[in-house]
Amino acid sequence: MPFELYVDSLYTSPYALSAFVALTEKGLPFTVKTVDLGSGEQRLAAYAGRALTGRVPALVEGDFVLTESTAITEYLEETFPAPEYARLYPHDRRQRAQARQIQAWVRSDLVPVRVERDTETVFFKKPCSPLTETAQQAAAKLVHLAERFVQGPQHLFGEWSLADTDLAIMLSRLVRNGDEVPAKLRDYVEFQWQRPSVQQWLARHQPG
Amino acid sequence: MPFELYVDSLYTSPYALSAFVALTEKGLPFTVKTVDLGSGEQRLAAYAGRALTGRVPALVEGDFVLTESTAITEYLEETFPAPEYARLYPHDRRQRAQARQIQAWVRSDLVPVRVERDTETVFFKKPCSPLTETAQQAAAKLVHLAERFVQGPQHLFGEWSLADTDLAIMLSRLVRNGDEVPAKLRDYVEFQWQRPSVQQWLARHQPG
Ligand SMILES: [Ca+2]
Numbered sequence: 054m055p056f057e058l059y060v061d062s063l064y065t066s067p068y069a070l071s072a073f074v075a076l077t078e079k080g081l082p083f084t085v086k087t088v089d090l091g092s093g094e095q096r097l098a099a100y101a102g103r104a105l106t107g108r109v110p111a112l113v114e115g116d117f118v119l120t121e122s123t124a125i126t127e128y129l130e131e132t133f134p135a136p137e138y139a140r141l142y143p144h145d146r147r148q149r150a151q152a153r154q155i156q157a158w159v160r161s162d163l164v165p166v167r168v169e170r171d172t173e174t175v176f177f178k179k180p181c182s183p184l185t186e187t188a189q190q191a192a193a194k195l196v197h198l199a200e201r202f203v204q205g206p207q208h209l210f211g212e213w214s215l216a217d218t219d220l221a222i223m224l225s226r227l228v229r230n231g232d233e234v235p236a237k238l239r240d241y242v243e244f245q246w247q248r249p250s251v252q253q254w255l256a257r258h259q260p261g
Numbered sequence: 262m263p264f265e266l267y268v269d270s271l272y273t274s275p276y277a278l279s280a281f282v283a284l285t286e287k288g289l290p291f292t293v294k295t296v297d298l299g300s301g302e303q304r305l306a307a308y309a310g311r312a313l314t315g316r317v318p319a320l321v322e323g324d325f326v327l328t329e330s331t332a333i334t335e336y337l338e339e340t341f342p343a344p345e346y347a348r349l350y351p352h353d354r355r356q357r358a359q360a361r362q363i364q365a366w367v368r369s370d371l372v373p374v375r376v377e378r379d380t381e382t383v384f385f386k387k388p389c390s391p392l393t394e395t396a397q398q399a400a401a402k403l404v405h406l407a408e409r410f411v412q413g414p415q416h417l418f419g420e421w422s423l424a425d426t427d428l429a430i431m432l433s434r435l436v437r438n439g440d441e442v443p444a445k446l447r448d449y450v451e452f453q454w455q456r457p458s459v460q461q462w463l464a465r466h467q468p469g
């Protein structure tokens with residue numbers, strides 16, 4: 054049975070992107086449904102009655118509805134494991150832990166960067182105000198840690214994992230706005246940005 | 262080799278608690294080290310140089326240092342699996358996904374409740390101001406979803422999982438402050454609160 058994936062109608066949620074990339078990398082058939090966050094559609098019973106947290110993304114598999122992007126991607130990894138399906142998380146146990154560390158970190162820390170470099174603004178290349186001092190500190194922390202995590206221009210753990218996409222999207226908040234980011238990290242973001250599964254997502258909101 | 266677990270020196274971080282409970286439930290030997298968040302010890306090189314995100318909890322296993330509570334508990338579950346060790350996540354694949362959904366949700370949503378009902382205030386029973394209107398809405402969402410998740414006075418998924426502890430601690434922010442919470446949920450919080458692994462944590466900051 055094909056999956057349904059509910060995402061924000063502007064295609065700017067980095068968490069919806071992560072789930073979209075996971076389904077795409079696994080080669081699973083799925084249809085995309087959109088939720089208009091701007092008008093509060095996520096709070097209406099038609100959505101929140103099934104997707105309990107009232108957030109995007111939501112994965113629908115028959116009667117089973119699951120929200121929270123990392124819960125979705127862990128579920129897909131367990132249900133459609135390597136080697137038959139592409140791997141979303143590193144094979145090595147400690148690298149897998151580090152990938153989850155990065156996923157949890159970009160979802161729960163660095164709030165000022167996530168607010169002042171909202172993906173909607175960044176993806177549509179709208180002008181942003183300079184970062185406040187608090188956000189500058191958060192941006193500095195992001196860059197500092199990313200420099201320690203990112204060893205080369207390609208993947209964090211030898212081969213691609215979902216942590217690459219999640220970290221690159223977090224960094225892209227700064228890069229795409231023209232905020233100062235070391236060349237090594239700009240190259241890394243660009244490399245991850247070009248990944249076909251990411252491009253398939255971006256194609257949905259970029260008309261040209 | 263015994264683990265080290267770095268936690269906040271006041272023992273009020275619900276995420277440090279979650280990792281502490283995981284190690285305790287698994288019956289693994291570990292020593293607890295404290296980080297004084299109030300004085301910014303987590304940002305000093307001695308800590309942040311090893312625990313890269315500069316947050317608690319951090320799990321130390323020789324040279325391997327891991328932060329982010331869910332990364333830690335998934336790592337422990339994979340490294341010390343059932344049935345030899347106690348299970349932290351439900352055995353059933355979809356229930357396991359739902360447990361992760363709850364863990365991710367209480368860590369990333371409901372910010373006003375987490376701010377206005379800070380665990381430090383709640384655990385030490387200091388007086389809180391009435392919830393602002395925004396926090397009231399978040400509290401209402403928390404209660405509404407918890408009522409759907411919690412089926413009886415005991416565990417979410419038939420037997421205990423870490424999602425029970427995480428959800429109960431989130432609800433305890435309201436319950437222990439005397440905010441209005443349905444009896445079913447109060448009973449659930451009290452039941453989870455009495456769990457020996459949780460009590461072992463609470464004993465560290467409650468002198469009587
Ligand atoms: Ca729609």
Ligand SMILES: [Ca+2]
Nearest residue numbers: 065171172173
């Ligand atoms: Ca946005």
Ligand SMILES: [Ca+2]
Nearest residue numbers: 294295296297
């Ligand atoms: Ca200390």
Ligand SMILES: [Ca+2]
Nearest residue numbers: 273379380381
């Ligand atoms: Ca606190």
